[in-house]
Amino acid sequence: MSLENSPIDAVDVEGFFSLVEKNIGVSLDASKAYLIQSRLSNVVSKHGFAGHTPLLRFLITNPVGDIHWQAFEAMTTNETSFFRDIHPFEILKTTIFTDLIQKRKDARELNIWSAASSTGQEPYSIAILLREYFPELAGWKIRILATDISEQALEKASLGIYNQTEIQRGLSEAQIQRHFIKLPGGHYEINADLRSMVQFKQMNLIHDWPLMPKFDLILMRNVLIYFNQLTKAKIVKRLHSQLLDASSYLILGSSESILFDQAYRIVQLDRVSYYQKR
Ligand SMILES: C[S@@+](CC[C@H](N)C(=O)[O-])C[C@H]1O[C@@H](n2cnc3c(N)ncnc32)[C@H](O)[C@@H]1O
Structure with missing residues (x-):
């Protein structure tokens, strides 16, 4: 042995x-x-x-x-894919962004945080969705902050280069054609417009959080499951003060719930639950 x-x-x-x-x-x-x-x-x-x-x-x-x-x-698990668990992205498309665009029409600004963004597929999926379905956002200030603890994951995310298998998980052929440049060797690079919409930063969710803007939408998907109850409760409490106001949205992974925190109200729409400040 x-x-x-x-x-x-x-x-x-x-x-x-x-x-x-x-x-x-x-x-x-x-x-x-x-x-x-x-x-x-x-x-x-x-x-x-x-x-x-x-x-x-x-x-x-x-x-x-x-x-x-x-x-x-x-020891971190970086599993992710474009438009992972498609349902939250459907709700973003049909309901959440329409609502936010209406509510933020004077400020013409949207701040989005993909917390635990792994290799970037989640924030880029948001960027793709905004570009494909919300042309009225042209001229708005859109900021997608994507954070993760893993330097390696962030490095890959920043490059925005994916292999054939990664690109085919969640994207249609038309989306690949529209938003990616085929590189020699069979890899695909996200186009400069989508790349420029996302800012990647390293951040440990259990350390002090840096000064960040208040967000209209936070996605914290498939990371709370790895934490114990006390850590989870502390993070969820901090997320609350990071949401701009009662019309902001928090989306977790499909197997995650924060029903224990009374400061949030849960809304169930189709197969998706999202959270807002009470
Ligand atoms: C399974 S991935 C989720 C990726 C994406 N949100 C999704 O749902 O497809 C979990 C991510 O959480 C990150 N993570 C684990 N512990 C963390 C911590 N303390 N602070 C920030 N990120 C952490 C890991 O590096 C990993 O990239």
């Missing part, structure tokens, strides 16, 4: 998982120990550790530094 595959002691798993939770909020239990083998191999080899156990022991016994952040980042 190679060192890399030797079983990892439960105490090391627990020590590392508690560091992960403390630093990035992601809560993992012993049933997820297998992720250590699959996700930390790059960190093990990049820094010349003799295997996963020596890496874990280093992380557990040393102050948090660069290697820690690489390991924490490796």
